[in-house]
Amino acid sequence: MIETIHIFHTNDVHSHFEYWPRMQYYIKEQRKAFARLGEPSFLLDIGDHLDRSNIYTEATLGQGNIELLNKAEYDVVTIGNNEGITLSFEDLYHLYDRAEFEVVVANLKVKNGIDPQWIKPYTILTTKYGTKIGVIGATAVFTVFYDELNWEIKEPREVIKKIVSEIQHEVDVIFCLSHLGITEDELLANECSEIDVIFGSHTHHLFLEGKMINNVLLTGCGKFGAYTGHLTIEFDHQKRQVIKKEEIVVENALLPEIEGESSFVASLYNQGKELLKQPVFETMKSYNKEWFHHSQISRLFAKCLMDYTxxxxxxxxxxxxxxxxxxxxxxxxxxHKILPHPINACVIEISGRELKEVYLQSANEDWPLLELKGLGFRGTIFGKMLLYKLSLNEKNQLLVDNKIADLDKTYRLATLDMFTFGYFFPTFKRAKKKYYLPLFLRDVLANFGEKYL
Structure with missing residues (x-):
């Protein structure tokens, strides 16, 4: 007997729900049609379903996303870094308490304490014909962030290969839900040909027909709910092996619009807005924003940041x-409207000499108009780099708090975590640093406003 199995999959939705109704309607109709043909199907999500820049997700701390996944009848998901490191320990610990699907993540556990009930390294799905599918999950390694939040994250490839060796004789098919990025996926495929399919995410890559490496099929469906993946596999029961793997990607914008689609998105927004109407503090004046100059709000925020750190x-x-x-x-x-980004404050410890280099680098004329994507930034353009208590005098000497800097002394520079990944300031990647989790920038501003405004 040749059994045909269908796997629908999504990744990196990032709480972009514009196409969610039509996408889920399409998947449900397809699954019903395949069921009538006697062909089993499953639905998977590969992480970063939530993003706290979305007002509904922010207001429900991700519980609204779990409700959507439940209603869509997902079978298995893994977590991405947006689930993993943008929620407090308690909020992630209880994120999946009401989940009606399984959560697999093999390389994450509680550092001090008991793991939540939902966390498991793998699960086994069984079709109506008895075919067993092992589904392993793993998420991207952000060691310092997870450590700060009381989670222990392990390098994923060795963990995955160990589980594969343990379950390969118990199951007929092996999937890996990988929120690791394309480079890690390719390395894993080369090192572990026993995996049949690696469902990819994190780096937002798009493989319209998948990519075969070492007889392992890699998938990737871009980002923001723009695409739905559909994997078809054929399993030969007599030979006990997969004889065909075929991936297609559906562009959700081209699917028929569903009645009430726009009102669905508006409803989520309004629910979020209503939940976030809680007063935090009161101001005696307004504070303007500017993208190419210092502004009233930037000066206020500099005070917040230095007070906090x-x-x-x-x-x-x-x-x-x-x-x-x-x-x-x-x-x-x-x-949330002012600072929607899932970005944390960070303090870099660097010498006066390095600090002067950073000061000079920050004047890069290409940065203000940069349309920055990723690194937690959810704005439009980068804007001017603003410096506070940092300047140069007429002799080109660095001043810290209006005093000539000692080039050999270590200074504490408060900045944003997105500058520590090496793209803007390579020095920061190897410098001693402290991330201030779980508070986002808006929380820092809120705390300062409650205390002083």
Whole structure:
């Protein structure tokens, strides 16, 4: 007997729900049609389904995403870094308490304490004909972030290969839900040909027909819910092996529009807005924002950042402010509008000599108009790099808090975590640093406003 099995899969939705109704309607109709033909199907998500820049996700701390996944009848998911490191320990610990699907992530556990009930390294799906599919999950390694949040993250490839060796004689097919990125997926495929399919994500790559490496099929469906993946495999029961693997990708924008689609998105937004109407503090004046200059809100935020971190000086880009601060009652909704990014504060410890190099690098003329994507940034353009308590005098000497810097002394620079990944300032990648988790920038502003405004 040749059994045909269908796997529908999504990845890196990042709480972009514009196509969610039509995508899920399409998947459900397809699954019903295949069921009538006697062909089993499953639905998987490969992580970063949630993104706290979305107001509905923010207001429900991801529980709204779990409700959507439940209603869509997902079978198995893994977590991405947006689930893993943008929620507090308690919020991630309880994120999947009401999940009606299984969560697999083999390289994550609680550092101090008991693992949540939902966390498991793998699961086994069984078709109506008895075919057993082992599904392993793994997520990207952000060691410092997870450590700060009381989670222990392990390098994934060795963990995955160990599980494959343990289950390969128990199952007929092996899948890996990989929120690791294309480079890791390719390495894993070369090292572990026993895996039949690696469902990819994290790097937002798009493989319209999959990519075969070492007889392992790799998939990737881009980002933001723009595509739905459909894998078809054929399993020969007599030979006990997969004889065919075929991947196609459906562009969701081309699917028929579903009635009530726009009202669905508006409803989620309005639910989020209503939940975030909680007052946080009151201002006696408004604070404007500027993307190419210092502004009232940037000066206020510099005070917030240095007060929160006890740093010597601060640096951040003006593009982080998507709105100004209104006069009067400021709500959680207002703060989310201003600073929607899942970005944390960070303090870099560097010498005065290195700090001067950073000061000079920050004047890069190409950065203000840069349309930055990723690194947690959810704005439009990068904007001017702003420096506080940092300047140069007429002799080209660096001043920290209006005093000539000692080039051999270590200074504490408060900045944003997105500058520590090496893209803008390579020095930061190897420097001693402290990330301030789980608070986002908007939370830092909220705490300062409650105390001082």
């Amino acid at each position: 006890d740093a010597d000086c601060a640096m951040f880009n003006a593009g982080i402010f998507l709105d100004g601060l209104p006069k009067g009652i400021v709500t959680k909704y207002d703060l």
